[in-house]
Amino acid sequence: MMKPLLEVEDLRVRFHLRTGIVEAVRGVSFQLGRERLGIVGESGSGKSQTGRAILGLTPPPGEVTAKRLAFDGIDLLTASRRTLRTLRGGRVSMVMQDPKYSLNPVMTIGEQIIEAYQAHAKASRAEARDKALAMLEAVKMRDPGRVFSLYPHEVSGGMGQRAMIAMMLVTDPDLLIADEPTSALDVTVSMEVLRILDELVAERGMGLIFISHDLKLVSSFCDRVLVMYAGRVVEELEARNLREAKHPYTQGLMRCLPTLADDIRPLPTLNRDPSWAL
Amino acid sequence: MAGSPALSQPTGLRAWLLSPEPASRWQARLGRFYLGWRSFTRNPLAVIGLGIVVLLIVVALLADVLAPYSPVVGGDLRTQRLLPPSETFWLGTDDQARDILSRIIHGSRITLFVVVLVSIIATPIGLLVGTIAGYLGGWVDTVLMRITDIFLAFPRLVLALAFVAALGPGIENAVIAIAITSWPPYARIARAETLMVRNTDFIAAVKLQGASTPRIIFGHVIPLCLSSVIVRVTLDMAGIILTAAGLGFLGLGAQPPSPEWGAMVATGRNYLIDQWWVAAMPGLAIFVVSLGFNLLGDGLRDVLDPKAAK
Amino acid sequence: MLDIQNLKVVFGTGRLRVEAVKNVGFTVKQGEAYGLVGESGSGKSTVLRAVCGLAPITGGRVLVDGKEVTTPRSKDFYRTVQMVFQDPYASLHPRHTVDRTLSEPLAIHGEKDAEARILQALKEVGLGPSFRFRYPHQLSGGQRQRIAIARALILRPKVLLLDEPTSALDASVQAEILNLLDDLRRRMGLTYILVSHDLAVVAHLCERLLVMRHGEAVEETAADALRSGKAMSEYTQSLIQASQGFTRNPSQPTYAKVG
Known part of the structure; x- marks a missing residue:
């Protein structure tokens, strides 16, 4: 077994709010090789905060703690700001949900890609x-x-x-974190985007963390899936074995979607067991 | 992205106020008010500002009781003119041998009168013009906003001067002059807020219930514009007080012997070097009250208008 | 119940002229649920907005209960047709309690007995009286959407226009809202027009549907036909395929896993 690309152990993200402390991520652990890992959960499950914490993008007043959070052996929690900066956007990249908000509106697309490239690679303008x-x-x-x-x-x-x-792949990153990369897009367009992402990830042998609320999409796209609920991973499984999911939450999420294949009514709803959140 | 609920659990009255399931309209409203109050009191400067404003109101209401001497009738002109602050006259006396403290206390009534009257006149005009222009759009918007621009183009003090010159000096005319020059900014704020809410789904939803335009403006748009306008009005109060004092100083506001603070500074001007307290004491009062309104406005902004806080 | 003939909607003039809907027509019978499916820019929401008067009717006719609608719409129209919006976070007034939100339509139409009807409306959408005096920020997304449905139903309309009513909600909450809508339709004999980008949601709730693209109708079909995969245009087929999840093209180099 090769050394994992990313090691996460007991990751916690806390927000100190006026009303008290809210723990958005409560002890998430996983390892990632050069594979496609999906993180699925509903809103408030802490899936996005997990992705952000890995990149050190937790918004204030958030606080990140972990027993271990390492990328390719580099401890991300103790690394200097400089090391983090070169990692971020260089060897680790992130694709966000809506391109409208993540692209700079006053720069051309080409300029932005060039800038992203030159920030991490010594290259002439022509090369870039x-x-x-x-x-x-x-x-x-x-x-x-x-x-x-x-x-x-x-x-x-x-x-x-x-x-x-x-822009995110121009620096040849080893790890790409995609946070709901297609939720703002139409289905047919999003399939196209996913196909491109899939090919690039395969060609370059990158690790991919794919964060989404869409269980069906994630299981068809990824190799392995983490199911998150209330800040914890409730189940980890191989994507192709999704039908054999054990946890009632995963099962509930699978069943509550209407499908074209059969017509069940009323749709089974999810009865949230308070013990899942413990 | 909330994971687990907040840790502390309040009890008693606080629990009732913060109840997630209010049992009546009143409890819901009070709960909301309490939350606002809590975040307001977290800002000590805002509380100081509120304290100053409350003090101004109390002093104005109880002026007759609090003032040790008459504000208008002076003492013995031979022995009690221009006395420095002492145990008998805490803030000294002026050139008419009147106790400055008593005059400042009574003058607070005039200041409060100006402040209240200006806000009662200017706020509704600004709100109405702004929300109607913003909600209806089209030529109504163009006409109303051009009118607003015209008023906005006049320097406040100069217009007030012209107005007072035409109508004759006096505190009421000064108030009207200040009021008609201070509503345009409120109209602009209200219009900007209205433009943001007019295309939202909740306005579309009331439209689809068959609500009339006035009903939408008064019941749904104005409540959303009100908070930012109130903040702006409070912040403007300092300027209004200064303008009123400025008019008084120029002899165009309150007329002697009325104890208006600006006019008091004006008379003190003649004795500025040797008897500094005559001008400085009312000046200090203007300064403190203006500061109080500014601090209060800042605090209110943090509570009512979180977007503008940073 | 609802008859739409050659509907055309145009926004703007000159260079900014956009034909959002081009000659779209369909009829919906009393008690039926009809779906409009398409991707963004297909004009499906605009059809809905044109019916209720939030978008102009540039050409064609819209008939409700056999009568052509007037512009501006009459008060009677609003008692017959109501709408539920996509985003429950944007469709409730942030400064109004649930009570105020629900009493507003009653007050506009001069209805009596507001108290009882508000409690009744809350009950219908599966919320208890404890929700009556809450502000929107004290409610979850699903609860907000239930309030929005209660608001639409409180005037006892016959037609409910649903504009992506579940797309802003989590999957498990979506199931609850879909069940509620299904149930309400059966109990009250409502007529629905549902706009959605999700074929499965439309097929679940509606009997018939219209697939739209670029402001035009592509094909009208039945939910059963959609399920069995019969009689379909290429575009509809591609929508169905995309909704099944991601499929890897077998001709692509297969992915070698490391570790």
Whole structure:
């Protein structure tokens, strides 16, 4: 067994609010190799906070603690700001939900990719430009040269998200964290974006953490799935064995979705057992 | 992203106020008020500001009881003119041998009168103009906002001067002059807030219930604009007090022998070097009250308008 | 109950002119649930908004109960047709308690007996009287959507327009709301028009549906046909496939797992 890319042990994220302490993530542990890991949960399950904590992007007044949080052997909790900066966006990247808010509106897409590349690699402008164009081609932009000089508001949501992926992958990261990368997109577009993401991850042998609320999507896309509930991992399973899920929460999540295949009514609802949150 | 519930559990009255399941309209409203009050009192400066404003109100109400001497009739002009602060005259006496403390205490009534009257006149005008312009849009918006711009273009003191010059000096005219120059900013704020809420789903929802336009504006839009306008009005109070004092100083506001603070500073000007207290004491009163309103406004903004707090 | 003929909706003029809906027509019978499916920009929500008067009717006719609607809509129209919005966080007034939100339509229409009807409305959507004086921020997303449904139903309308009523909710909450809507329709004999991007949700709630794309109707089909995969245009097929989850193209290089 190879050394894991990412080790997370007993990760906790606490928010000190006026009303008291709220623990959004309560002791999450997992290891990630060069594989596709899905994190699934409903709103408030702490799935996004887990992703953010790994990158050190927990918004204040959040506080992150862990027994171990290491990327490729580098302890992320004790690492200097400089080390973190070079890791972030360099070897670890993140794709957010809505490209509208994560792309800079006053810079062209090409400029942004070049900037992302030059921030982490010593490259001349011409090299960076070639790299950016190649990257735009890799995300299946029909006319990379044109997209290069467009502003984010001039492209559609799907194209924006592909541009975002291009920007995040231009530095050849080892780990990509994708937080609901397709929830703001239409289904057919999101399948396209996922296919591109899938190919790039496979080609480059990256580790991928795919955070989503959509159990069906995650299980069809990832190798392994963590199911989170109230800040904890309640179940970890191989994606293809999802049908054999043991935890009642996972089972409930599976069943409560209406499907085209059969017509069950009323839909089974989820009875939340307070003991799941313990 | 809340995981587990908050840890502390309140009891008694607080529990009733903070109840997640209020049993009546009143409990819901009081609970809301209590939450606001709690975050307000967390800011000590705001509490000081509130204290100053409350003090102003109390002093104005009880002026007759609190003032040791008459504010208008002076003492012996030969022996009691321009006395420095002492045990008999805490803040000294002026050129008419009147006790400055008594005059400041009675002057608080005039200040409060100005403040209350200006806010009663200017706030509703600003709110109405702003929300109607913002909600209806189109030519109504254009016309109302151009009118607002015209008023906004006049420097407040100059317009007030012209107004007072036309209508004759006196505190009431000063108030009207200040009021008609201070509503435009409120109209702009109310319009900006209205533009934000007018396309929201909850406004669309009341429209779909068949609500009339006035009903939507008064029942649904104004309550959302009210808090930011109140904050702005409170913050403007200091400026209003200063303008009123400025008019008094120029002899265009309250007329002698009325103990208006600005006019008192004006008379003290002649003795500024040797008898500094004559001008300094009412000046200090203007300063403290203005500061009080500013601190209060800042505190209210943090509570009512969290967006603007940073 | 509802008859839409050659509906056309145009926003803006000149260079900014956008034809959001182009000649769309369908009829919905009393007590039926009809779905409008499509991706963003397909004009499905605009159809709904044009019916209730939030968007202009540029061409064509909208008939409710055999009568053409007037612009502006009459008070009677609002007693017949009500709407539930997509985002329960945006559709409730943040400064109004549940009580105020529910009493507003009663007050507008001069209805008596507000107290009893509010409690009744809360009961219908599965909430107890303890919710009556809460503010929206004291409610979860699902509870808010229940209040929005209660508000729409309190005037006893015959037609309910549902604009993506569950897409802002978690899956488990979605199931609860869908069950509630299903149940209410059966009990009150309501007519639904449901707009959604989710084929499974539409097929679950509706008998018939219209697939829309770029402001045009692609095909009208029945939920049963959708389930059995019969008689479908290519576009509908691609929507169905996409809704089944991600599929890996077998011709792509297979992924080698390390570790």
